Amino acid sequence: MPSRQPLGRQYSIHPTKSRPTYRHARQAWSTAGIGTDSARRRAARPKDLSSRDAASTITDAGLLQLDDPDLPDGWQMFPDMTVPEYRRYAALRVEALNHALRGIPPERVRLHVCWGSGHGPHRDDIPLRDIVDLVLAVPAGCYSIEAANPRHEHEWTLWQDVRLPEGASLMPGVVGHATDVIEHPELVAQRLLRFAKLVGAENLIAGTDCGLGNRVGHPEIVWAKLEDLSEGARIASRALSRHSR
Template sequence: MQISRDRILTTHVGSLPRPVDVAELLFAEERGDPLDPAQVDDVFGRAVADIVRRQRDAGIDIVSDGEMSKISYAAYIKHRLTGFDGDTPRRIPADLEQFPGFAAHAVRTGGGTPTHTRPRCVGPIAVKTMAPLEADLKHFHAALRATPAPGAFMNAAAPGVIALFQPNDFYPDDDSYLDALATAMRAEYEAIVAAGFVLQIDSPDLALGRHMMFKDRSDDEFLARIDRHVAVLNAALANIPKAQIRVHACWGNYEGPHHCDVALERIAPVLLKLKAGALSFEAANPRHAHEWDVWTRYKLPDDVVLIPGVLDSTTNFIEHPLLVAERIVRFAGIVGRERVLAGSDCGFSTFAGYGTVHPDIAFAKLAALAEGAAIATERLWKN
């Protein structure tokens, strides 16, 4: 895990806006259209090379491949694992259920909702093919040879978030389903690290799950379930050094009321059980920006760093660099300057072809992140 030894390093959550030709290929694959493998390889390869260059141009230190080949951060597994088929009706978050007028307005004015299928588990879960991951690794390595970066990470879905969006119709209970997912995903996790990248586990189930999958249960029941999610994930990560793992948890990457979000205070003890050298979480949006003080009440393990979101990923406001610096310095004052990486609340293109932040503004926000990190560096190291 990269450490901010002499300056604040910058990163983000992973997904970035896909170019039009990439989105078209992803939706063609979704429809089952015949595709030319050589064309697919060329388009994705060029897209990853470009996205890495744009991150570095914006001043990002620890870069990703932008999740170019994935239609979404969780549904992509249907192409890599067996046992999935059909579609799943969208679960409406509890906060949007309470404001149906806003929910309808958001659909009309926000570009609609993601239209990819979210299959259900209808058979045994196992690895179907490693070829898509191998292509991702190849493209990312090539991009980094052309545009080197201080650090690089690649995303993979947690068993819990796969279960959140792709419900179980096959296994006898949720625990059996989670265990099967963890066993199957272990190969992807280990391959990413073996390729030389930091592994980022995307696990919104640890927060978003409260007002989606578990919205009809109590907080205590939710906490018991995500404790199980963490145990299963940790088991899948058994062969990977903690320092090569970062985990992202969030409350849902959408503009909305979010007044049903579980408090960070409640889930922090569970998050601290994760086998992760870094914790990435939302800390910029209006519902969670005040929760920085939670980390004054919980001792962070000595081998863990924080990646607080200092950019909101659901608004086209470009944060002022001084505000970014202020947020970074606040966290550094709690856990130490070496143990803070500056990040974003969530990805800027969680679903291909859909996002509330315009692509050009997404990169302007990343540039503001880098400028704010430079200001924070001056305050933390030079003064």
């Protein structure tokens, strides 16, 4: 496979062929876990029940959202890994996460994955197709994914071949943080209708690619995007209602 170049929000762009420097390495994906399979398992497995206890406390009161951008984005940390090697590495992290979620009702859990919120080329993002089974292996009632930016919007077709777990819903991003341009409600509706045909309207929730916050130019842009997301969802709902008659 062609080598991945240091191109993207994580890397500085250098003219040399030296290994790129990852600027935003997170503790959960520390290279301390790299080595033998047994060493990786020891590094990934929770050392105590504190994570599960905290999760139980949250779900007893409502919904637990797990933000795991590193499941796709951790790929950028290891440019020498092949996809199969990275899948083995990521699978151990999923195993650790599932260990922490034991006993938590899936319907109380929402999992968010993305490829990082930085504004960059994202040319070397790992395709969703290569990891979607790992994402869906986490016992969650809802899966939130990026689907509105120009690098990943095309991946909606993946759901022609991939089935959600029984009882789960999908929350694709239909507005995003990658641009200050405010998505038109009709575009939002079109995006939702594509997914509705594949996963069923009853299993679909309109979402954002990632947290908007200060990732766009002004708070008014955030509110405008959310307003048009809501209007687009209403347009899609009306269209689905007409078609069901």
